[in-house]
Amino acid sequence: MPSKPGTWLFKFQCAWRGIWFAVGDQNSFWVHLPIACCVVGLAGWLRLGPLQWATLLLAIGMVLTAELLNTSLELIVSVVHPQRHPRIGQALDIAAGAVLVMSLAAAAVGCIVLMPPLCDRLFGG
Numbered sequence: 001m002p003s004k005p006g007t008w009l010f011k012f013q014c015a016w017r018g019i020w021f022a023v024g025d026q027n028s029f030w031v032h033l034p035i036a037c038c039v040v041g042l043a044g045w046l047r048l049g050p051l052q053w054a055t056l057l058l059a060i061g062m063v064l065t066a067e068l069l070n071t072s073l074e075l076i077v078s079v080v081h082p083q084r085h086p087r088i089g090q091a092l093d094i095a096a097g098a099v100l101v102m103s104l105a106a107a108a109v110g111c112i113v114l115m116p117p118l119c120d121r122l123f124g125g
Contacts, residue, residue, distance in 0.1 A: 022071050028099070032067060036060045039110055046117045055113055059106035066102040070095040 003009035023029045043056055073095045077088055 018072075019068070022068055026067070026071050028067055028071075029064075032063055032103070036064070039114070042114060042118070046114065046121060048113070048117065052113050052117075055109060059109040063099070063102050063106045066099045070099050 003013060023033070039056055039060065043053060048056070074092060077092060081088055
């Protein structure tokens, strides 16, 4: 049963609906989500400590957040200004660039956090 607008429950329902839409509609999530699952699985296998988990989960969350913001910007632009415009194209490219920058930073974080315990586990370092 839908909740009333303005309530916390309604706000959470809207947020989950947005995430669900983005995951189902945006193929970028089908790149980010499997990688995130692999990182989480590897972190579990390596039995990382709480700070390492927090670092990885924050990096994953930031990539997914950047992707959600980029998706929302793309959708707004497609309604407000459906015809192509060079400046709008630049703005969308910048938003996509933000996702790329965050993804590369998250990959670096993943390497920094995961490589030492992975090497220890594999090679008995």
